Amino acid sequence: MVLEATMICIDNSEWMRNGDYSPTRFQAQADAVNLICGAKTQSNPENTVGILTMAGKGVRVLVTPTSDLGKILACMHGLEIGGEMNLAAGIQVAQLALKHRQNKKQQQRIIVFAGGPVNYDKKVLEMIGKKLKKNSVALDVVNFGEEDESKTEKLEALVAAVNNSDSSHIVHVPAGSNALSDVLLSTHIFTGDGEGGSGFAAAAAAAAAGGVSGFDFGVDPNLDPELALALRVSMEEERARQEAAAKKAADESTSQDATMSENVGTSASEAENKKDDLMDDENALLQQALAMSMDEPAATVTTRDTDMADAAVDDQDLALALQYSMQDGAKDQSEDMGKLLADQSFVSSILTSLPGVDPNDPSVKDLLASMQNQPSESEQKKDDDKAPKEDDK
Amino acid sequence: MSTESAAAAAASAILRNQVDLLDFIDWAGVECLNQNTAHPFPNALKQGYREDEGLNLESDADEQLLVYIPFTQVIKLHSIVIKGPEDEGPQTVKLYTNKEHMGFSNVSDFPPSDTLTLSPENLQGKPVVLKYVKFQNVRSLTIFIEDNQSGSDITKVQKIILHGSTVETTDMKGLKKIEDH
Numbered sequence: 001m002v003l004e005a006t007m008i009c010i011d012n013s014e015w016m017r018n019g020d021y022s023p024t025r026f027q028a029q030a031d032a033v034n035l036i037c038g039a040k041t042q043s044n045p046e047n048t049v050g051i052l053t054m055a056g057k058g059v060r061v062l063v064t065p066t067s068d069l070g071k072i073l074a075c076m077h078g079l080e081i082g083g084e085m086n087l088a089a090g091i092q093v094a095q096l097a098l099k100h101r102q103n104k105k106q107q108q109r110i111i112v113f114a115g116g117p118v119n120y121d122k123k124v125l126e127m128i129g130k131k132l133k134k135n136s137v138a139l140d141v142v143n144f145g146e147e148d149e150s151k152t153e154k155l156e157a158l159v160a161a162v163n164n165s166d167s168s169h170i171v172h173v174p175a176g177s178n179a180l181s182d183v184l185l186s187t188h189i190f191t192g193d194g195e196g197g198s199g200f201a202a203a204a205a206a207a208a209a210g211g212v213s214g215f216d217f218g219v220d221p222n223l224d225p226e227l228a229l230a231l232r233v234s235m236e237e238e239r240a241r242q243e244a245a246a247k248k249a250a251d252e253s254t255s256q257d258a259t260m261s262e263n264v265g266t267s268a269s270e271a272e273n274k275k276d277d278l279m280d281d282e283n284a285l286l287q288q289a290l291a292m293s294m295d296e297p298a299a300t301v302t303t304r305d306t307d308m309a310d311a312a313v314d315d316q317d318l319a320l321a322l323q324y325s326m327q328d329g330a331k332d333q334s335e336d337m338g339k340l341l342a343d344q345s346f347v348s349s350i351l352t353s354l355p356g357v358d359p360n361d362p363s364v365k366d367l368l369a370s371m372q373n374q375p376s377e378s379e380q381k382k383d384d385d386k387a388p389k390e391d392d393k
Numbered sequence: 394m395s396t397e398s399a400a401a402a403a404a405s406a407i408l409r410n411q412v413d414l415l416d417f418i419d420w421a422g423v424e425c426l427n428q429n430t431a432h433p434f435p436n437a438l439k440q441g442y443r444e445d446e447g448l449n450l451e452s453d454a455d456e457q458l459l460v461y462i463p464f465t466q467v468i469k470l471h472s473i474v475i476k477g478p479e480d481e482g483p484q485t486v487k488l489y490t491n492k493e494h495m496g497f498s499n500v501s502d503f504p505p506s507d508t509l510t511l512s513p514e515n516l517q518g519k520p521v522v523l524k525y526v527k528f529q530n531v532r533s534l535t536i537f538i539e540d541n542q543s544g545s546d547i548t549k550v551q552k553i554i555l556h557g558s559t560v561e562t563t564d565m566k567g568l569k570k571i572e573d574h
Contacts, residue, residue: 104494134427134454135496164453165430 005048005065005106006040007094008033008113013055013085015116015145020175025145028180029113030076032142035181036111037072039190048106050097051075054090055083055116061093065101085116091128095137108137111189114155115145122154129161138167140189144180240286320350411471414464414555415440422463422533426497429453429547434460436551443552449477450550456541458483458548459497463533467560470528472520475511476552480543482516483550485509489535490528500537513542520556530560 010033016026033051040047048065049072062075091110098108110132118125132139139162141155152172159170169188173180184190418438425434432451436442452458470490477483487505489495506527515521534555541548 099496099498130454134457136426 001044003044003046003103003106004040004109005050005098005101005103006036006109006111007050007052007065007097008036008111009090009094010051010053010079011055011085011113011115011145012053012079012081013083013116014081015085016081018145021144021180022177025115026079026081029115029144030079031179032113032181032184033076034073035184036189037069041067041069046103046106048101048103050094052090052093052097053079054087055085056080057083059086059089059093061097064097084119085114087112087114087118088120088124088128091132091139095132095135098137099135108135109140110137111140111142113142113144114151117146117148118151118154120154122157125154125158126161129158132162133164136164138162138164140168141170142173142180142184142189143170144173144175147174240290244290411556411558414468414470414557417464417466417468417559419463419465422461424461424494425450426459427453427455427457432549437553438462443554446551448551450553452538452548456538456544456546456548457497458536458538458550459495459500460536460538460553461493461495461533462536462555463493464531468531468557469525469560470523470531470534470555470557471525472522472556473509474518474520474552474554474556475515475550476518477516477541477548477550479513479516481541481545481547481549482511483538483540483548484511484542485539486511487537487539488523489537490531491533492535493533495535495537505537511542516542518552520554528557531557 010029012026016024016029018025021028037049040049046067048067050061050065051063051072052059052061063072066072091112094110098110129139139159141159143152143155155170159168162168171184171187171189173183423434423438428434429451432449434450436448437450442448450458475483475486486509487500488507488509490506492503507523509521511521536553538548538550
């Protein structure tokens with residue numbers, strides 16, 4: 001996360017027309033430049049990047065160091081190829097542009113793409129390198145395109161003259177099937193000095209390799225946090241429901257427990273229906289219900305009352321479900337339950353809200369009738385009847 | 394004799410009302426261009442390091458050095474001591490006040506507040522008295538070491554001491570909230 005101002009020197013000489021890097025040297029260079037700009041601006045939001053061209057009619061600054069990525073990428077369009085690369089002038093203009101950067105706290109860095117041949121003496125380049133070092137400017141050179149013994153030697157000497165405790169690097173990219181940007185991703189130019197752009201580079205490398213994103217649900221939490229959260233919560237709810245179902249399968253001894261799980265399953269499905277509205281509240285209450293029904297058969301009155309109050313506030317369906325789940329320990333307290341069930345209007349309203357249950361259905365009507373007469377027995381019967389109905393859903 | 398007494402007078406003048414301005418240097422903003430990273434500026438400026446004879450501030454690519462020192466409050470600069478080895482110690486030193494972020498290219502853009510030519514005595518520790526009137530209102534000091542005694546490629550500075558006094562300015566860090574009782 002080094003705060004840095006970078007000037008990228010692009011080679012747009014005639015030598016860039018060559019197709020030994022696909023599709024052309026110039027296009028490969030442009031891709032690499034785009035990647036670098038992205039990496040720099042992402043590693044630190046206050047980083048600035050500028051672009052200049054070294055060939056053509058003369059050295060021309062396309063954009064002065066700015067953190068606006070759109071502006072930088074836009075200026076890459078419509079560049080013309082022609083002329084010869086002027087390395088010395090390019091570096092000196094870059095140095096001047098960096099000197100007049102707005103934020104003086106930024107470290108200075110120049111990245112040079114050297115595609116065409118280098119016409120300057122080694123001595124001249126070394127002097128330039130020394131001057132850069134004196135002004136604490138770091139230099140990265142990407143040696144691609146023309147392969148030439150003397151060119152390599154000169155560029156190596158240049159970087160050696162600038163290098164101050166390993167801040168400057170040179171990368172040689174031979175022509176081949178690998179894209180220029182892919183080769184650069186693994187070098188110091190992207191990885192900074194061990195940190196910084198490595199996150200971006202790793203993501204880019206993963207995308208380039210065409211592999212899995214590696215995130216939990218195929219959704220990047222950074223890109224879409226709400227979707228990722230929703231997916232995670234529904235996964236947890238599903239897991240909770242499956243646990244309940246598993247418990248049900250395990251406890252076949254008492255039908256009460258079976259009923260319990262069934263009701264818990266009901267409440268879970270109800271909760272899911274209202275997922276978008278009261279997700280956290282539902283979960284909390286559901287967990288409470290689960291805990292109470294599974295762990296402590298003899299639920300305390302106070303807890304139950306609290307639950308009732310909360311549940312009553314939220315919605316009637318959940319209140320009913322909770323009542324069912326507390327049934328196990330509250331067999332002696334079924335009077336209240338009976339009272340509630342006896343309230344036919346309340347029950348029918350519950351039933352209408354339940355999907356798949358038609359109150360005009362004769363079996364349901366029978367249930368309601370029998371319920372009023374025998375509260376305790378019919379609860380079970382009703383639940384058993386309800387269970388297949390829920391399954392029909 | 395007279396020169397000795399004058400030197401003594403100068404030395405006593407320092408002792409009388411001037412302090413070592415080390416405490417008023419804003420260390421976060423100190424910059425040094427063309428320093429050798431193995432021999433950086435704290436070797437010459439900081440309390441423990443500068444006393445050590447073996448630790449020097451050394452230049453890197455060539456013999457010039459540019460040190461920028463901001464202060465935490467406004468000061469008046471009276472004199473300066475620059476100690477260094479006999480042959481590689483600095484010779485021509487230019488001082489600029491209140492100019493931020495200077496580079497080697499704009500040292501000639503404006504005249505320095507003072508130009509010192511250091512003699513071997515100065516390099517032993519004899520303070521150089523500055524044109525006091527020029528250093529009345531100093532927020533930052535830039536020391537440009539142009540060349541050294543022997544003309545070698547590397548300039549070495551062992552110690553830099555600034556003597557002066559403070560103007561009555563408020564040190565914001567020293568402000569403390571008054572507790573209500």
